Amino acid sequence: MKIAIAGTGYVGLVTGVVLAHLGHEIICMDIDADKIEKLKKGICPIFEPGLPELMAENASRLTFTTDYSAAYSDADAIFIAVGTPEKMDGSANLSYVFAVAGQIAESAKRDCIVVVKSTVPIGTNDKVEQYIKKHLKHDVNIEVVSNPEFLSQGTAVRDMLHGSRIVVGAESEEARKAMAEIYKGMNQPIVFTNRRSAEMIKYASNDFLALKISFINEIANLCEVLGADVEDVARGMGMDPRIGDKFLKAGIGYGGSCFPKDTKALHWLGNYHDHELKTIKAAIEVNENQKLRLIKKARKYYDTFEGLAIAVLGLTFKPGTDDLREAPSLTIVPILLDDGAIVKAYDPCGMERFKQKVNGSIMYCGTPEEALKDADICFILTEWPQITSLKPEVFLSMKRPIILDGRNCYKLEDMEGHDLVYESIGRRVIQKLKP
Template sequence: MMNICVVGAGYVGLTTSAALAEFGHDVQCVDIEQSKIEMLNQGLIPIYEPGLEELIQRNVQNGNLHFSFDVNEGIKNNQIILIAVGTPPKEDGSSDLGYVHNVLELILSTIQDYKIVITKSTVPPGTNEWIHQRFLDEGIDEKLFDIVSNPEFLREGAALWDIFHPNKIVFGTKTKRPIKVLKKLYQRGRTPLIFTSLTGAEMIKYASNAFLATKISFANETARICDAYNVEYPDVAQGLGTDPRIGRDFLNAGLGFGGSCLPKDLRSLKYSAQRKNVDTRLLDAVLEINNSQVDLYLRKLNTFLPDLTDKKITVWGVTFKPNTDDLRFSPAIALINELINKGAHVHTYDPVVQLQLPGICCHADQYESVTDSDALIIATEWEQFHNSNWAEVKSGMSGSIILDARNCLEAEIIRKNGLIYLGVGKQ
């Protein structure tokens, strides 16, 4: 058992804290936001992630997991400090490391004995080297610290599965001293451990997300070509996915990628590359394709509704993906804003989020949301939408257009219920 302080009670911090506690470690999760800590101590979870609430409750009850807003005390009393604070994007695409810097200042002001400082937050290449040098510049003896880069590879909606069944665990280190401890940090089974340099670990994280984003944009561009030739893109995706060199994951076509990782990390990697005078034409194209997906689907809708002024449009799904409540960089939100700009009356339904935005009407009932609608758009592929009662949808709508912006519906079933199915790369 290890004594671990996780700094940051956001998405990564909470899921990581709960998993480390489940592994048997004594974990203190700290955050300066007092209201969030009070909520957690009352058994309330500020984010939606399947299985997380039960995992936290179990480990709080068995004494392995504690929450506190006394960050100084948490850092002082634990040998392992895991930084899991946000690194939001700036306007120029670079990462705002302000929260990371704040944590470092606290560590530097309290360090008296040996600490392993692990950066779990996603940070640009060179950040952990800078952290190591900062400790030295402050006169901290090298015997008192080790800096480790340990990026996360969590999928929102499946984060706990990813922690308990990782396909790899990456550690970047400056010395060999912390390796023995790091090998015991996670219950890993036969999971490969990758040890590399501090900057090497940071690049593995960025390169992974850049490659996944590239697959998505490749899928979306291929779907456009399929649409032009009346080819079923799902068949093409299946053919691609059977090739072990490619794999099936991240080949779904649709509105594009969003969330807190892919858009932010691509822009940050692009910024980091440009600082070293490296061209990023592939990353530029990936972002350009992704940013044009909403317009692509609106043009598809315009083939049946040329003028959206005063049309009632229902949007199912507002989160950037299913099984999460995360709205950050959600393509669904971008779509909704464009519909409003074109004069449509937008109504929404989402299984988890009650969206509060000017100019929309949010519904708590899936079928009530389509009443008198001219068109229904599936913007997030929640499982319950796959199995909807399409006869009830048809009877409630005034129009008959179903725009499948996630390629997740069976076109034949939609049409059998007297509805018009629209998709990209699906006939």
């Protein structure tokens, strides 16, 4: 099939490349001319493991353009994969989705399905279809399908190729058959629903996982007070098949492009319909507070950060991506800087982006060891392998080896026997630092 993709971000580009891998002819459209030029040259503009290789392998079936008319005029299917960032009030900004809908209405010259992969509030696909049909310039039949994505940054290619399910919300048998044809060859079950149920599946899935993370973080904070170990608690909980062990790792909160935005959007939507989702509201509040957990721990050792050299290991919201959206580092580092600290930061691939977002007295280091050298305290914010593989002895190069680990990177027994302080999340404190 001939398939057009609107948007070449994480979702759009991964979708286009994987569909090309399935044998479809793909044309990717984006308004960012610089990005399209890179793609034409075979340069992947985003950091996503496995994507550049799959792009090169399927280059003969991939075309890139800024001309939406050329992209949409004779496509069998058009995938909308543009961003839906949150507005100031927490609701989803749908302007990019409807901008593409307008371009499709203007350009489509043959019957096709429009597949919305963007995460949109329940009922949006109905409105998109109405909008396109109202503004059609040619006598064609258009049907909109909801096909939410379930891709995690850092594993997006694998997630699409080997996902647990494909969700399709369609209102006709013809649309369902077309979607089955598009995903033919994917060894995954297809869950067919109506459009609104598909939209809700996406929000309900992401928000449940966010709630699960916030729950274990609250349990972790209480474990610290009561002397329990959250890792033992999570292991015991996770063995129950009704609960499962995924997303039960305590830390300093979730970030990224999905969980923060999607929890706020669903909470806003519930309030808009006079139906407050109290569990989602709690998850949002817990997550925001959890980002400050290490700052509160640090205050036990220093009344002020003025003049201190503070090592910050990890800037991205999780390992395997250069994405900083809603990363705890964007909350923590400005607080340290505002209090007069000298920050020594390390991240294997997020430092250039961080420079664009945060100004101040930051020394960017090429290795974790460089960041730790002569530091007064260390904050661990991301569990990159380059960080989790550090030996306890490395921290002894600090002026005062106080390690505040927001991701529980190390075993407690490995830290014992060394002259240091090691505080993590939901576990006992190792306090062996000599006065």
